[in-house]
Amino acid sequence: MDINGASAIVTGGASGLGAATVRRLTGEGAKVVILDLPSSAGAQVAAELGATFVAADVTDPDSVNEALDAAENLAPLRALVHCAGRGGAVRLVDRDGNPGSLEAYEAVVRTNLIGTFNVLRLAAARMAKNEDVDGERGVCILTASVAAYEGQIGQIPYASAKAGIVGMTLVAARDLASKHIRVTTIAPGLFDTPILARLPENVRDSLAQSIPHPSRLGVPEEYASLAQHIISNPMLNGETIRLDGAIRMAPR
Numbered sequence: 537m538d539i540n541g542a543s544a545i546v547t548g549g550a551s552g553l554g555a556a557t558v559r560r561l562t563g564e565g566a567k568v569v570i571l572d573l574p575s576s577a578g579a580q581v582a583a584e585l586g587a588t589f590v591a592a593d594v595t596d597p598d599s600v601n602e603a604l605d606a607a608e609n610l611a612p613l614r615a616l617v618h619c620a621g622r623g624g625a626v627r628l629v630d631r632d633g634n635p636g637s638l639e640a641y642e643a644v645v646r647t648n649l650i651g652t653f654n655v656l657r658l659a660a661a662r663m664a665k666n667e668d669v670d671g672e673r674g675v676c677i678l679t680a681s682v683a684a685y686e687g688q689i690g691q692i693p694y695a696s697a698k699a700g701i702v703g704m705t706l707v708a709a710r711d712l713a714s715k716h717i718r719v720t721t722i723a724p725g726l727f728d729t730p731i732l733a734r735l736p737e738n739v740r741d742s743l744a745q746s747i748p749h750p751s752r753l754g755v756p757e758e759y760a761s762l763a764q765h766i767i768s769n770p771m772l773n774g775e776t777i778r779l780d781g782a783i784r785m786a787p788r
Contacts, residue, residue, distance in 0.1 A: 537672050537767050539615055540565030543607040547594055547655055548620030549587070550576035552729035553679065556756030557617045558587050560764050567610040571603040571655075572620070594620045594651035600658050612666050616659040616676040617763050621648045621697075623731065625690040641693040648697035652678055656708060656719070664715040673716045675767050678705060680723040680776060686785035698723070702776045709774030718773040720766050725780025727754040747781040754779065 544561050548554035549570035558568050562585050572578040574591040582589035590606050592599035607613045624644040626636045656676055663674030680701040687695025701721055708719040726732070726743050732753065735743075744752045762779055766772045 542614040543567045543611040544615035545569045545607045546617045547571045550578040550581050553756045553759045554619035556760040560760035569607040613662050614674045618678050644693035645697045649700040675718040678721040680721050682725045689788045706774045721776040723778045725783045747783045
């Protein structure tokens, strides 16, 4: 798909993987809407990159629809890159012998999995009304994680949600095939994002050395490059692509 002149929406586009994707897609000529929380740097990033910012919560249909309206007002919406998500540690039994927090588990799954479904369904409904161009109406890129396959101790809510996104991908692609909308997921490994930036340098170095090749943290531009390639390659559909330097996460 040629994204030049079309609109795209990037959730979590105010930082990290999302911001790099916004930069990449605007460079390809897309009219990009950043969907991120009101507390994010979305307005600043949008001003820097020539994008549009709409404050929204991915779990809230009304605010997501406002962002989709903004995208369609710019041009037909033909691409979604869903990067928004959050972490949160829960153990099944805590150090005091108490059951893990159901509330904390639900909150992480709601943002990461329910939020993904919400954005995907609303964006796909808009794309389904597009004119078919070269056999396509749109492409949706979701974000999972290697934690979907090798979740570490304490990651049970995050790993559950990301595994749900992996499970969603093929079904969504099959569901939307008749609409000529593709769905593909990227499962990043250890990337140099604001979350990892908070860790001490020695911890970051240790994480980088755990990656077989290249033995470094991934950079957001590499995620953005893959997202742009997925958009441009019409045969990529229904697949979850690990972007991880061949890492397989240890239990802790």
